[in-house]
Amino acid sequence: MEAVRVQAIASLSKCMETIPSEFIRSENEQPAITTVHGILLEVPVIDLGNPDEENLVRSIAEASREWGIFQVVNHGIAGDVISKLQKVGKEFFELPQEEREACAKLPGAQSVEGYGTKLQKEVEGKKGWVDHLFHKIWPPAAINYQFWPKNPPSYREANEEYAEKLRGVVDKLFKSLSLGLGVEGHELKDAAGGEDLVYLMKINYYPPCPRPDLALGVAAHTDMSTITILVPNEIPGLQVFKDDHWYDVKYIPNALIIHIGDQIEILSNGKYKSVFHRSTVNKETTRMSWPVFLEPPPELEIGPLPKLINEGNPAKYKIKKYKDYMYCKLNKLPQ
Known part of the structure; x- marks a missing residue:
């Protein structure tokens, strides 16, 4: 049976001021009630082209400890490379549904790859x-x-070009995060899989929603990978949980948004924090985003870096294969 896509539901809902009940969040999650309105959260903005490495490392380490999220400018990826990535992604979602379904996730597949709607176990349905x-791009x-x-x-060409340019950004981020922990520049990336690190592209497509006050695009979560590098479109919608409240994040033009994920929190033994975030939707306009998740190979065991562990600072996390961590996370099982 063909899955019901949100894009199709959005087309039907357009004429009505209602949405199906399974999209209506409980009051403690509804964005209209739980968002701090009128304040845009200004997450740290870091100049990745800063020639003062010490300063760069300090900025990235501080943002990763205090926030778990930051934006980078002067990242070295040309605007037209990002524009092409956005253009082909948008064009894919504008194709007739039967063409989109040609890329559909296979029923019962263990992998998340493919076109789909449901991703993980849904709380309260x-x-x-x-x-x-x-889909994986590297x-x-x-x-x-x-x-x-x-x-x-x-x-294909637009995604391959973006993947190629992204690798330099990834190396710079990993090096700074390593140095910020007081270990050698290569250690964090090596522990996360080195050259076998998987770059998993996700395109999120949030069609217009008649009741954006009641629905969420993606519910509150932390990313299970190491680092997420996200390109948004011009429609805001990313929210971060800070000081016990939800805030809209202020976008900076041409910046990449960087999320610290669970595996970096684990590798750093809790020094760096995985960011708790969610996404809202828009009544009038389609919102899209292009996160790339940097994932360890499935069989790789991840735990706190041994150099960070001592009597005064015991390990706070279990050592676990990434595929097992992923399984628990997607099925809402304790780690």
């Missing part, structure tokens, strides 16, 4: 107002082109 497309050995759209024709 509540659904997110979002469709998505997942390293070449991990890529399955079955899940890459054939249309638009320039889709």
